[in-house]
Amino acid sequence: xxxxxxSRLKVSYPSxxxxxxxxxxxxxxxxxxxxxxxxxxxxxxxxxxxxxIMGLLPDNARVSGSIRxxxxxxxxxxxxxxxRLRGKSLAxxxxxxxxxxxPYMTVGRQIGEVLELHQGMSAKEAARRSCELLQMTGIDEPxxxxxxxPHQFSGGQRQRILIxxxxxxxxRLLIADEPTTALDVTVQKKILELLRSLCxxxxxxxxxxSHDLAVLSGMCRNLMIMYAGMEMERGLSEQVxxxxxxxxxxxxxxxxxxxxGGAGPLSVIPGEPPDMRNPPGGCPFHPRxxxxxxxxxxxxxxxxxxxRIAGAQSQWVACHLEPEQ
Amino acid sequence: xxxxxPVFTFTLKRLLSAVPTLLLVVAATFFLIRxxxxxxxxxxxxxxxxxxxxxxxxxxxxxxLLQQFGRYLGxxxxxxxxxxxxxxxxDVSDLIAESFPVSFKLGMTAFFLALLGxxxxxxxxxxxxxxxxxxxxxxxxxxGISIPNFVLAPLLVLLFAVHLQWLPxxxxxxxxxxxxxxxxxxxxxxxxxxxxxxxxxxxILGSDFLRTARAKGLSRSQAVWRHAMxxxxxxxxxxxxxxTAALLTGSVVIEQIFQIPGLGRYFxxxxxxxxxxLVMGVVIFYGSLIIFMNLLVDLLYAWLDPRTHRKQ
Amino acid sequence: MNGGGENITVGGRSLWQSAxxxxxxxxxxxxxxxxxxxxxxxxxAGPWLAQHDYTQTNLSLGSTxxxxxxxHWFGTDALGRDVLARTLxxxxxxxxxxxxxxxxxxxxxxxxxxxxxxxxxxxxALMMRFVDLLYAMPFMFFVILLMVVFGRNILLIFAAIGAMNxxxxxxIVRGQTISLRHREFILAATLMGAGTLTIxxxxxxPNLLGVVVVYVTLTIPQVMLVESFLSYLGLGVQEPLTSTGxxxxxxxxxxxxxxxxxxxxxxFLAGTLFCxxxxxxxxxxxxxxxSDEDGR
Numbered sequence: 001x002x003x004x005x006x007s008r009l010k011v012s013y014p015s016x017x018x019x020x021x022x023x024x025x026x027x028x029x030x031x032x033x034x035x036x037x038x039x040x041x042x043x044x045x046x047x048x049x050x051x052x053i054m055g056l057l058p059d060n061a062r063v064s065g066s067i068r069x070x071x072x073x074x075x076x077x078x079x080x081x082x083x084r085l086r087g088k089s090l091a092x093x094x095x096x097x098x099x100x101x102x103p104y105m106t107v108g109r110q111i112g113e114v115l116e117l118h119q120g121m122s123a124k125e126a127a128r129r130s131c132e133l134l135q136m137t138g139i140d141e142p143x144x145x146x147x148x149x150p151h152q153f154s155g156g157q158r159q160r161i162l163i164x165x166x167x168x169x170x171x172r173l174l175i176a177d178e179p180t181t182a183l184d185v186t187v188q189k190k191i192l193e194l195l196r197s198l199c200x201x202x203x204x205x206x207x208x209x210s211h212d213l214a215v216l217s218g219m220c221r222n223l224m225i226m227y228a229g230m231e232m233e234r235g236l237s238e239q240v241x242x243x244x245x246x247x248x249x250x251x252x253x254x255x256x257x258x259x260x261g262g263a264g265p266l267s268v269i270p271g272e273p274p275d276m277r278n279p280p281g282g283c284p285f286h287p288r289x290x291x292x293x294x295x296x297x298x299x300x301x302x303x304x305x306x307x308r309i310a311g312a313q314s315q316w317v318a319c320h321l322e323p324e325q
Numbered sequence: 326x327x328x329x330x331p332v333f334t335f336t337l338k339r340l341l342s343a344v345p346t347l348l349l350v351v352a353a354t355f356f357l358i359r360x361x362x363x364x365x366x367x368x369x370x371x372x373x374x375x376x377x378x379x380x381x382x383x384x385x386x387x388x389x390l391l392q393q394f395g396r397y398l399g400x401x402x403x404x405x406x407x408x409x410x411x412x413x414x415x416d417v418s419d420l421i422a423e424s425f426p427v428s429f430k431l432g433m434t435a436f437f438l439a440l441l442g443x444x445x446x447x448x449x450x451x452x453x454x455x456x457x458x459x460x461x462x463x464x465x466x467x468x469g470i471s472i473p474n475f476v477l478a479p480l481l482v483l484l485f486a487v488h489l490q491w492l493p494x495x496x497x498x499x500x501x502x503x504x505x506x507x508x509x510x511x512x513x514x515x516x517x518x519x520x521x522x523x524x525x526x527x528x529i530l531g532s533d534f535l536r537t538a539r540a541k542g543l544s545r546s547q548a549v550w551r552h553a554m555x556x557x558x559x560x561x562x563x564x565x566x567x568x569t570a571a572l573l574t575g576s577v578v579i580e581q582i583f584q585i586p587g588l589g590r591y592f593x594x595x596x597x598x599x600x601x602x603l604v605m606g607v608v609i610f611y612g613s614l615i616i617f618m619n620l621l622v623d624l625l626y627a628w629l630d631p632r633t634h635r636k637q
Numbered sequence: 638m639n640g641g642g643e644n645i646t647v648g649g650r651s652l653w654q655s656a657x658x659x660x661x662x663x664x665x666x667x668x669x670x671x672x673x674x675x676x677x678x679x680x681x682a683g684p685w686l687a688q689h690d691y692t693q694t695n696l697s698l699g700s701t702x703x704x705x706x707x708x709h710w711f712g713t714d715a716l717g718r719d720v721l722a723r724t725l726x727x728x729x730x731x732x733x734x735x736x737x738x739x740x741x742x743x744x745x746x747x748x749x750x751x752x753x754x755x756x757x758x759x760x761x762a763l764m765m766r767f768v769d770l771l772y773a774m775p776f777m778f779f780v781i782l783l784m785v786v787f788g789r790n791i792l793l794i795f796a797a798i799g800a801m802n803x804x805x806x807x808x809i810v811r812g813q814t815i816s817l818r819h820r821e822f823i824l825a826a827t828l829m830g831a832g833t834l835t836i837x838x839x840x841x842x843p844n845l846l847g848v849v850v851v852y853v854t855l856t857i858p859q860v861m862l863v864e865s866f867l868s869y870l871g872l873g874v875q876e877p878l879t880s881t882g883x884x885x886x887x888x889x890x891x892x893x894x895x896x897x898x899x900x901x902x903x904x905f906l907a908g909t910l911f912c913x914x915x916x917x918x919x920x921x922x923x924x925x926x927x928s929d930e931d932g933r
Contacts, residue, residue: 079544083543083544085542094537094540102556104555104630117541117542346770349770353774357786467915470910471910472907472910473882473906473910475869475885476885476906479888479899480903487893570777578869578870596785597785601786607778611778612774615775
């Protein structure tokens with residue numbers, strides 16, 4: 001039974017120069033306690049996808065397709081019903097922990113608020129439970145620290161607090177949007193470890209968003225590569241990494257290898273990321289693709305299952321290129 | 326309690342730093358008057374020289390300037406601003422004690438009117454940005470800023486007192502007589518506060534922590550009430566010091582227009598009569614009031630903003 | 638912030654060009670700008686346009702209502718003086734005070750703020766300490782006191798109101814200067830051996846233009862308000878000169894019998910203030926890159 005089922009998700013914004021799409025027909029699903037990493041450059045639509053699932057896109061965004069949580073359709077659901085789900089079944093951890101926390105409220109209150117809202121706890125119960133949650137996420141002296149304000153914590157501690165807040169009600173799905181980008185490298189790993197172990201403990205499905213392929217593959221069982229609002233390749237992390245089928249995935253992996261001490265000139269993907277107000281026709285990656293073919297600029301390739309090794313699970317690839325067996 | 330000590334230290338520090346400011350106010354007013362051409366009794370013609378000298382001696386005007394300043398300073402410290410030059414046999418302190426309660430009532434009414442009206446209008450406008458409601462409220466605020474209250478006051482009197490006869494045109498009797506002056510006095514400040522509140526709330530509405538609040542499952546209005554109001558009000562609170570100064574200044578004109586027997590009116594007549602001690606008294610009194618208000622505002626701000634507290 | 642000048646280009650267009658475009662899209666600001674230009678032309682050309690001198694009395698024509706036929710379009714006051722000519726003359730003084738006093742506050746404020754911000758350290762601390770001290774002063778009352786004591790001299794009005802308004806300017810300019818000081822082109826100028834004052838004059842001040850323009854547009858109406866307030870109390874300019882505040886005061890006394898005495902000067906004063914405030918708001922929004930896109 002899949003916890004999350006996203007199908008043909010489209011997000012677009014009207015502007016003076018016409019409507020432009022930031023997410024263009026995305027489909028994927030996620031099982032209970034499973035994990036999915038979404039990778040892509042900035043502007044590839046990963047954060048927009050996350051906010052669409054949360055139902056927190058700006059008012060002028062237009063969303064179509066289908067997003068189902070445990071079979072319940074979220075698109076078109078009333079705000080009141082979504083409010084009941086957010087924080088309880090659906091939770092999110094944001095990129096910058098300092099600005100994501102209310103600077104004028106003690107962290108204990110900020111965590112307790114979720115519990116009072118969704119689990120009907122009294123202020124006293126909520127305060128006690130907040131301390132437990134802080135303890136669980138590795139904050140020392142939770143009783144004293146829960147009365148402190150966000151600015152009195154370090155960056156890593158703040159992210160722990162946000163994780164405690166997100167997991168307070170034991171959600172079905174947690175979305176973490178670049179949760180460690182704003183943190184020191186030394187802290188990043190600990191936070192990611194905490195995130196993974198807590199999600200497994202509670203049985204929460206995790207969507208982790210990052211531009212860092214290495215982080216994602218280490219953390220998540222599944223991997224999805226996005227480009228220009230579309231899915232390029234998706235499958236089990238190890239398969240995608242070992243048998244990258246889409247030229248974009250392959251190019252990303254090459255840049256990654258170089259960063260980790262490869263010899264020779266640093267490899268970069270030539271060309272510019274697409275302008276989403278005026279994306280290229282056909283496959284969005286074709287202007288930068290080394291394997292480009294004539295019909296790539298005309299026909300948008302649909303994701304199709306590809307099996308490169310007999311017996312292995314298929315991975316989904318959106319490319320006109322026939323994969324080698 | 327752990328917070329008492331820092332609050333006490335802070336208050337003490339601010340009170341101490343108010344002392345030089347107050348001294349400056351007193352000195353500036355005192356010497357400004359003294360380097361001015363002419364004396365206080367020039368207007369009284371046909372004054373025999375010896376009588377004049379007698380009067381001047383009774384007011385200690387024959388002493389060296391610094392000695393006079395010391396005497397005046399000592400008086401001010403005791404709340405004694407000396408005798409009025411115009412209202413013979415009256416002390417400036419008495420005049421202030423007698424008329425300030427009236428100004429205080431008017432000022433406080435206007436203060437709360439401006440605060441409540443301004444904040445409400447600003448919040449309502451920001452919550453529906455670019456809607457008709459937003460545009461209407463902000464046009465109103467723009468009018469409040471652009472139409473001087475001495476222009477608005479006679480127009481309102483013309484409408485509500487002369488034509489409709491709902492409210493008295495002036496004087497200080499009954500609740501009805503407070504309405505028009507308090508409203509005209511409050512309007513420009515309400516307008517400033519409304520614009521400030523709107524800008525501040527719009528800023529907060531776009532902030533990450535408000536999105537976090539929504540992600541926790543708070544409804545839009547819950548998120549605004551619980552998480553946005555306090556940070557929205559902080560800039561408004563720091564404006565309350567200048568707002569008080571503006572209300573006091575405005576009351577000078579408003580009390581004149583509506584013939585209200587308050588301190589502002591004494592100030593104007595004092596100024597026109599060259600009643601120097603009275604004018605000085607009012608300036609120093611209102612100056613201290615503004616300094617005191619700024620102190621209160623700073624304390625309130627420090628109390629509300631946890632980031633000004635010491636790190637744990 | 639919007640410090641840019643010609644150094645910053647956004648998508649090939651300079652900051653000022655795109656700001657100008659945004660300002661043109663703002664209808665209230667554009668309309669205000671044209672109306673203000675009209676006001677200024679009228680006020681400057683007033684003495685040649687009006688058929689009557691604003692001081693010329695005509696007791697036989699006391700308090701006549703506005704009429705096109707009578708030659709007094711805005712009517713006359715109790716002494717038979719033409720209200721149109723008086724409104725224009727009063728407007729001229731009000732605008733003049735607004736401009737000159739703002740200029741005074743601008744000069745002091747920009748100088749003070751730029752020097753404090755650029756020098757930093759102890760000089761900065763000392764200069765800003767002084768500003769803090771002055772902030773606590775009940776300035777409006779001092780100005781009134783000044784007027785009472787020294788008589789109503791127009792030069793004194795310029796100086797007094799100007800000296801009252803420079804504190805905000807100094808603070809804003811200081812903040813901007815500090816953020817500018819660490820930018821590359823200032824460093825480059827320092828490395829090339831330019832002196833402190835040269836750098837302030839050549840690089841810092843031109844780059845402050847954006848904030849300064851907005852500030853000036855919003856200070857002029859405030860200053861005009863203070864001047865009209867003083868004139869209303871009878872403490873502003875002296876007869877035979879007049880200003881809109883004084884005219885409103887006289888008009889309010891006779892509003893029941895001769896409402897035109899109040900209405901025309903009041904409209905002119907409020908209209909000018911509206912224009913400046915709308916233009917100032919428009920400029921501020923236009924120069925703020927954040928205001929570019931709605932929603933996202």
